[in-house]
Amino acid sequence: MTVPFYVSPEQVVKDKADYARKGISRGRSVIVMQCTEGILFVAENPSRALHKVSEIYDRIAFAAVGKYNEFENLRQAGVRYADLRGYAYDRSDVTARSLANSYAQTLGTIFTEAPKPYEVEIVVAEVADLPKNDQLYRLTFDGSVGDEHGFVAMGGSADVISTQLSELWSDNLDFEAGVRLAVTELAKTGIPVGAPPRNIAPNELEVAVLDRRRPRRRFKRMTSERLSSLLVS
Secondary structure (H helix, E strand, O other): OOOOOOOOHHHHHHHHHHHHHHHHHOOOOEEEEEEOOEEEEEEEOOOOOOOOEEEEEOOEEEEEEEOHHHHHHHHHHHHHHHHHHHHHOOHHHOOHHHHHHHHHHHHHHHHHHOOOOOOEEEEEEEOOOOHHHOEEEEEOOOOOEEEEOOEEEEOOOHHHHHHHHHHHOOOOOOHHHHHHHHHHHHHOOOOOOOOOOOOOOHHHEEEEEEEOOOOOOOEEEOOHHHHHHHHHO
16 A cells, blocks of 8 residues: 655645745836825836736726736736626725735635646725825735735835835825836846846836826826836936
């Protein structure tokens, strides 16, 4: 009689977590940041077709790093959830908190029950009429949820970027200054120590904002032309 192969649950969880973290760290970084005009999203993304940042509902947007097909599945599920909830109840009943809870359940179930976890990290953001009421929720591959304030950096050199932003970000940062700050920090990643920052072209960036000054649908993407004029001014 052969002895069945055994792996402890603790080791399985650790191996899955390490696998997911490695996959996420290989991706290029995304920064989500509060500013006076709303919530800013800046991602290093040369693709014009595969978005890392997308609208979910009127005041809610989604940003992600990791495997595109996996976080795109989550984005589509979030859109369906928001549409059904808004139709069945009221548009005001669709909130970032309820969406984050739904994502947490999905990611937690996949992490514990599926052979391979999702290699994704996402942010669900909701803009309010006042900056103090903005909501930022960060969700990791295992379904953990963090209620963030000010800014979030994900993927790539997220830890280094977060350390720098903790020193440079402020409550009164406006949109244009926020874009410049985010692009500056992204340009410092992926280079040897002591080397000058990279030059990231506007067409290699994906920038969007949840603008609290806009009417009901507050998500807006920034064009490469507008971004070019902003970064050289």
